[in-house]
Amino acid sequence: MAAALSEDRRPSASDFGGLDPILSAAGAVASSAYAPEFFELVLDEADPADAAVQSFSGEFVDRLDNDIGINALVDLVADRAPLPEAVERRWFRRWLALAEDRGAMSSVRTAALRGALLMKRQSSRRSLMLSAFVVNCEPDDEPGFLAHAARIAGLLHAETPNPGTVEFLEGLLGVQDAADEATFELGMERVGGALRATNGRDVLGRLREARTRFEAASAMRDARADARVLSLAIGLLDDFYEERVGGWSDRVRNLGREAFAYSAYSHQDGDFLNGAKAAEVSAWASLAIRLGTLGPNLDKPAWWDAARIIENELLAVYSANRTIFRRSSDGGLEWLVRPRIEHYFARHREQLYALRDWIGAHAASELGATASELVSRADAALGKGADPDPSGAAIVSPTVAAVIEQGEPSFELQERLAREVIANVNAFEARSLTPTLMEALALVLPAFEGIAYFDTNPNVRTIVQAVVYKTLLFLESRMDPSLGVDPTVAYLFTREDEANPLEKEIQQDFMRFIRTAKFGTVDELRGVAAGRADVVHQVDGVRFITEVKREEEDASFDNLLASYGDQTSLYQNTNVPIGILLVLDLTTKGGLSGHFRTLYRTEVGNLLGDGTNRGVLIVKVPGRRIAPSAATVEATKRVSKAKAEAAKKAKVAAKAAAAPAPRPSRRGRGRKSADDQKAAPSVPRKKP
Known part of the structure; x- marks a missing residue:
């Protein structure tokens, strides 16, 4: 074989005395440095279905135990028609067993796992066996082998989605030298979910999650042009959907550079495993470049x-x-x-x-x-x-x-x-939407950025945004109607001689309002963070709580947070660390409520002193209100009363000014009148 190759000619069976000497020496051929060349010769000149060839093929692979030989053989058969089923089944079992042998070299196990993937072909049974092995790989295995297992897990998941595969990949996120591959494949899992999604919200949410994964994979390893291509492409698709403008030409240019780098790498690598991924990366680059030219048009x-x-x-x-x-x-x-x-x-x-x-x-x-x-x-x-x-x-x-x-x-x-x-x-x-409501959303929601789950979990972000919007809409809707328009708001218009409404009245009113939306809302739910929550909104495992209170003395935001903030925050201990405190404010002065923008405030920080960043939206619904027309009546009464008081004071002052002043006496100083002398008692004079 060495002589034939050194002469740059294609060897034939005749150089070895025919096929029989080769077929009878499977062990020697497998241990040879030219094992792939011998097997190629057999494939070229023998019938793969022949019993002797099948026997040779099985024994040959059983004895082949070095990574170079296995990889070369896998590349050889990957470009040819499948071998007989019995041969490929035997090869699959041999290579799967070799991949499971933690005593073998990592490079040998990696090559064997690659071969097992090829020999899986379209067999459902072999696919299950390979998937079971991959998802059961432990994180303490060789990192290089785990990285390869993650790559194959991604391919298997693309064929047949399996939650166990995702769980395996997530378990590798803390394994150095395997985390970048696991992160990339988790991103590809999100992309696959987006391509199968049936509505725009799910598509966009999954693609944004995928982009986060790709950016993380790129940050872990410089040689991840594939991750950078997909991240840039998804970003451009997101911008196209949101109709954002600006910076397109630079990003399309960056994407082209990264796509070229990946194409050069994947072509040089020549691995049959790269085919599917290379096609996917190429498709995303093509989509992004077309979007880059279509958007401006x-x-x-x-x-x-x-x-x-x-x-x-x-x-x-x-x-x-x-x-x-x-x-x-x-x-x-x-x-x-x-x-x-x-x-x-x-x-x-x-x-x-x-x-x-x-x-x-x-x-x-x-x-x-x-x-x-x-x-x-x-x-x-x-x-x-x-x-x-x-x-x-x-x-x-x-x-x-x-x-x-x-x-x-x-x-x-x-x-x-x-x-x-x-x-x-x-x-x-x-x-x-009113300007006041739009302003409220713009002030409240950005305050929650950076709180756990709100930034990273689309479901959390969606339900928080939705409930915050509906709660502010509830406030707006309770400030507009009069008793004649909506008798259910009577509790907000109690008179001075009536008792204050109970807390349950605003809670029941809020429940009637919020149940018009499909937020999975229930009230008085027991067993929430060791307590009973007033109003709970729950969708897809996300639980968001509204605590309802009434305040009769001090409805300042500082007092409301000090009085009820801890309770509101504690309900967040087992789910989203964001909550709403809805307060019936019974401290309204003179029946005059404040402007909408003065009735809500967001508090974010380490509210319980446990190192957890939490958020509480406080919303006050003013009670004991009077209608604008009643305010005019009251104001008229006050003005009339003030005028009457002013007129009375003016009359008294005028009367006092018109009274005659007392006339001064003209008698000399020290002299008494005759009457005075009569009235004075007689006092005997003392003798000197």
């Missing part, structure tokens, strides 16, 4: 080169799952890119003509069908179809009506229609 009322933009950018992005990621159907990405594209055509009617002209020339192509779908939805958005709202057009296809006519709609269709209704309600409600 969607800000223009007309296009100079419409055909190129429609074909190369717009329609490719519009059906990214099929055109860029080559999946069989639309997926999660469409939930993010389609609304903005369809809204653009709803605003620029003239661009529909350019799109229709393009369809005339490309109707038979895949993109032609996609363009026709886009035109139908855009027409609906313009009022020419069944759906007059762009957001609805972005969700429901033109075939929905036909499906409904055929019978009961499927669960998937029902869910899509329900989400459309909720999206439209939310859009309509957003247009009615």
Whole structure:
């Protein structure tokens, strides 16, 4: 073999006296430095189905125990047609056993695990066996081997999602030299979930979680161009969805540089395992670059080169799952890119003509069908179809009506229609927000940044934002109506001769209000942080608590926090460290409540002195109020009374000023009148 290779010629069985001497020396061939070359010769000149060849193949792999030979053999068979099932099954079991042998060298175990993945092929049974081995690897194993196991775990999870695989990857986050691979694969798990998601909120939330993972993996190891490509690409997709502008050209340039670096690395590596990941990274880079050119074009009322933009950018992005990621159907990405594209055509009617002209020339192509779908939805958005709202057009296809006519709609269709209704309600409600409410949200919610879970868990962030909004809306709704409009707010308008309302009245009122939203809200829930919580909102394991109180003496924010802040904070001990303190303020002076912006305050900090950063939103609902018209009556009475008092004082002063002054006496000093002398008693004079 050495002679043939040194002469730069392809060896043949005749150089060794035929195939039989080779097939009868499986052990010697396996221990040779040229084991892969011998096996390639057998594959080229023998029938793999021959019993002697199968026997040789099995014994050959049983004796092959060095990493170079195993890797070379894996690369060799990866580029060829599968071997007979019996051979591949035997190879799989041998390599899986070798990977399990912690006494073997880490490089040998890594090569064996790589071979087991290849020999798994499409066998469900072997896939389960390999998955079971990988997820049972312990964190105290060799870090290099664990990093490779994490990589394979990611590939297995992409084929068949398994919570056990995610748990295994999370267990490697503290293992140096394996954490970056585990972090990357957890990011890929989130990406896979996003591509399968059925609504835009889930897609965006999972992609943002994935981006956080990719950024963390990139920070752990410099040579992670794959993570940087995906992070930059998802960031651009997020910006496209949110219609952010600025900095696109620089980031697209950075992405191109990282994509080139990864492409060069993956091509040089030549590992068959890189195929799927390289295709995924390439697809994300392609999507981001197309978004980088499409985004600015969607800000223009007309296009100079419409055909190129429609074909190369717009329609490719519009059906990214099929055109860029080559999946069989639309997926999660469409939930993010389609609304903005369809809204653009709803605003620029003239661009529909350019799109229709393009369809005339490309109707038979895949993109032609996609363009026709886009035109139908855009027409609906313009009022020419069944759906007059762009957001609805972005969700429901033109075939929905036909499906409904055929019978009961499927669960998937029902869910899509329900989400459309909720999206439209939310859009309509957003247009009615008052400046005071928008200001309150802008002041309250950013204060919670940095508190545990609020920044990192999308579910926590969503429910906190939603309940805070609804609580502030409750405050606004209780400051507006009068007794004639809404008799249920009578407890807020008690008169001076009436007893103060009880705490339960505002709690029941708040429950009636909040239950109009699907927040999983219950009241008086026992067993919460060793107590009974007044109002609990719980969705997907996230629990957010509102504590309800009334205050009759001092409703200053400082006193409310000092009096009830500890109780509100303690309820947070077993879930989200953010809560709401809702207070019925019965200290209103003269029935006059303060402005909306003076009735809420956010407190954030180490509120219990235990080193935990907590947040409490205090909201005061003013009671003992009077109506504006009653305020006028009261003010008129006060003014009239003040005028009467002023008039009375003026009259007294005038009378005093008009009274005659006493006349002064004209008698001489020291002289008494005759009457005085008569009245004075007689006092005998003393003799000298």
